[in-house]
Amino acid sequence: MGIYRIGIDVGGTNTDAVILDEDFNVIGETKTPTTEDVSSGIYKAMKEVINSSNVPLSDIKYAMLGTTHATNAIVERKRLNSIAIIRLGAPATLAVKPLIGVPDDLREKLGKYVYIVQGGHEFDGREIMPLDEQELYRIAEEMKGQVDSVAITSVFSPVSRSHEERAAEIIKEVLGEELPVSLSCEIGSVGLLERENATILNASVVNVAKTTINGFVNALREEGIHDARVFLGQNDGTLMSVDYALKYPILTVACGPTNSLRGASYLSGHDNAIVVDVGGTTTDVGVLVSSFPRESSLAVEIGGARTNFRMPDLVSVGLGGGTIVRIQENGEFTIGPDSVGYRLTEKALVFGGDTLTTTDVVVALGKAEIGDSEKVRHLDQALLESIYAEMTSMVELAVDRMKTSADPVPVILVGGGSILVPATLEGASEVIRPKNHGVANAIGSAIAQVSGQVERVFSLDELGREKTLELAKQMAVNEAVEAGADPNTCDIVDIEDVPLAYLPGNATRVRVKAAGELAR
Incomplete structure (x- = not known):
């Protein structure tokens, strides 16, 4: 009896699926076009890969899904939860309201119930004001039946999370334990507005995550796979358990490119390299550092909202297999940025379509065998050569932007x-x-480990530097175990501590990430 795992990743153009054995050899692989509703493409890919691999269904023990559901929901403003936004920070934070700088259509969708309540902490952990519990009870009564998810953000909660946790207790006491509550201290890092936005977006995609996960589990059952443990890909190239994903669905944003980076590292045996992932619509370029994706240090926009939770450092270029090439009468040309996407097999010239794509260019130049090369024989070779040179230089420029030295x-x-x-x-x-x-x-997505990360401001005066770092490492390992890792295989894969010179008490921001193999 073997132990097999299914890995599925949803891209903008194709949904890919593989089955691996316990030594991570590829037993079956398939690519199917991504569908409008995303889910049916996932089911089709799963069906195909299971049928082609002839693996006993009872031996499939793990199923991993890297999905764009949450990203699409935010970008398209569809299927979002009806949320309440509670900021604990009056009177200190009244000048700048929640959702400031967020696009109007998204603010309209998410900003119906916005409250700023007395509370919050100073940067050294002292209370700005005591938490106004009476007001929270009143708000909770007012929200009854109106909202199905709540985002709570308190000033400097990465230093002290007590107000956020107490507020969550009150909300659940009135509205029921089942109500999903997102706490900013668990999602973003220091920086109130970006952390608040990340928490709001997290609260808004809880239903999308639930529907996606339930759909995936049901699809597995329909195929006869009942014993598999299900995991979702998150955007640092590792996995999280279903329960964890339901709490932090925002962490699935941008997991596709990070899956490609991890897969590239595994397939090539390189731990430090630049990865160029060419899909149907875009080329994503990322950097592997010790076999994990390099993280972005900048605030990242999702659907127009600035957030500050961890994201991979990527450059995306509008060049993919379906990218449209337009030639003008004077012989000049443009490449993209638009693409025929998953309709490549009906739109491209080599498939009998009417649109010149980058795929047609490489086939006409004899660099690839796809479709019918006779259908592109009439194209001007010299012009194609210069289009190809431009495509190559687009990739070279993107690689150059990601390098840290010449x-x-x-x-x-x-x-x-x-x-x-x-x-x-x-x-x-x-x-x-x-x-x-x-x-x-x-x-x-199939080979990924499970990770946990902790990012907090600690006062080194309390325990000293060594003991503080040990504590932070232990907290990161505990997070990884909670997300589904085997405690015996957990390693610290990343650690940084930045002294905050402007804070008393020898304050230091510590970020630690631990990763381990799936618990069997």
């Missing part, structure tokens, strides 16, 4: 569209196109 570095090519990229690139010490590169994202 030295050449290994570049790993993955994704179904990587046929667009030549075997040598300016600035690359070598270009590696590993076996199974087309489904690196699904492999990344």
Whole structure:
């Protein structure tokens, strides 16, 4: 009896699925077009990969899903929860209201119930004002039957979380334990407005996460897989359990590119490299550091809202297998940024369509065999060569932007569209196109470890530096175990501590991340 795992990753163009054995060998792989509703594409990919691999269904013990459901819901402003936003910070934070700087259509959708309540802490952990519990009880009564998710943010909650936790207790006491409550101290880092936005977005996609997870579990059951433990990909290249994903669905945002990075690392055997993931719509370029994606240090916008929770450091370029190439009468041309996306097989010239795409360019130049090359024979070769040179330089520029020095570095090519990229690139010490590169994202989701991260401001005066770091490491390991990791395999994969010179008590912001294998 073997132990097998299914990995599925949803991209903008294709949904990929793989089945791996316990040594992470690929037993089956498939690609199907991503569907409008996302879910039916997932089910189709799952069905196909199960049928093609002939693995006993009872031996499939793990199922991993990397999904764009939450991102799409925020970007499209659809299927969002009806939420209440509670900020604990009066009278100190009344000048800037919640949702400031968020696009109007999103504010309209999410900003019906907004409250600023007395409470919050100073940067050194002293109370600004005692928490106004009576007001919270009143708000909870007012929200009854109106909202199905609540976002609570308190000033400097990464230093002291007591007000947020007490507010959550009151809300649940009145509205029931089942009500999802998102606390900012568990989601974002220091910086009130961005942390608040991240918490609001998290609260708004709880239903989407629930529907996605239930749909995935039901689809597995329909295929006859009853014993598999289900995990979702999160945006640092690791996994989280279903319960954890229901609490923090926002962490699934941008998990697709990070799955590709992890898959690229595994398939190529390189821990430090630049990964170029060419899909149907975009090319994402990221950096592997010790086999994990490098994190962005900037505030990241999601659907137009500035947030500050951890995200991968990526550059996206509008170049993919379905990118539309337009040639003008004077012989000039433009590449993208729009794409035929998942309709490539009906729109591209090589498939009998009427749209010139980047795929047609590489087929016409004899660099790939896809569709019917006769259908692009009439194209002007010299013009195609200059289009191809421009496509290559788009990728080289993106790689250059991600490098931290001028030295050449290994570049790993993955994704179904990587046929667009030549075997040598300016600035690359070598270009590696590993076996199974087309489904690196699904492999990344299947092989992923489980992680936990803690980011808090500690006062070193209390315990001293060594003991404080030990405590933070233990907290990160506990987070990883809660998310589904085996405690015996947990390692600290990243640690940073930044002294906050302007704070008393020798305050230091500590961020620790632990990762471990799935608990069996």
